Amino acid sequence: MTLDEALAALRTQVEDGRAEGMAAYHKQTREVLGIPNPALNDLTKTWRQNLSVEDRVTLADQLWQTDIFEARIAAAKLLSQARLRPDEAAWALIQNWVPDFDSWAIADHVCMAGQKRLVADPARIDTVEGWTKSDHMWTRRAALVITLPWTKQNNPKPEDLAIRDRVLGWAGAYVDDHDWFIQKAVAWWLRDLSKHDPARTRDFLEAHGDRMKAFARKEAGNLLA
Known part of the structure; x- marks a missing residue:
C-alpha cells in the first residue's frame, strides 16, 4: 500500500463537520480530517492484516511524516499488535516519534x-529511563504512560x-514538577497500580503525596479503601 492510497482511505472515513470540534478539543494546529476513532480502528486493523511487518513500519513512518492528526494516530495503531516479529524496527520508530509528541491523544496512542x-x-526499560531526564515534558510523561502494563499484573514476577x-x-x-500533564501521569500510574498493589500505592503517597498537586493526590488515592 502506498502512502497516497492510505491517505485516500483515511479521507473516505471523514465525517462532515467533525474536524473543527476535534481540532478544538485536542488543541491541534496541525490538519485534522475529522475521523472518529472506531473508523481508524477498523481501517488500521485491515492494514495490519494485509501488510507485512516491514511494510507496516514503512507506512507508519510515512503517515507520521504527513503531520496530519489522524494519520499520526493511524501510524501508531499500525504498530499496536502485541505479536510483532521482528519488532526492532517498530521499536526504533516509536523511539524516533517520542520527541515529536505535543498532544496527549497522539502521545497516548504511540505509547499504547x-x-x-x-x-x-x-530490557528496553533502560532506554525509557533516559526519557525521564528529558527537557521535553511529553517525553518525560511518556516514560510513565508506556510503562503502565507494570501497574496491572496481579501476580507479578520478581523482575516485574x-x-x-x-x-x-x-x-x-x-512529584515536584507541577506541570498538569506530569501530575496527571503520576496520578494515572498510581491509580492503576492501586487496583493491584495498594500497599505500594499507599507507601508512595505517604512518602510523596504532600508534594503532589491536590487533584493528583486525590485521583491517585481514590480507589484505595
Missing part, C-alpha cells in the same frame, strides 16, 4: 503501541516488581 514492544522485551519499583522511583522524582 510502545507498551507492547516494552512488554515483548522489558523490580520494574514497578523502578518506575515508582521515577514518579517520585516527578
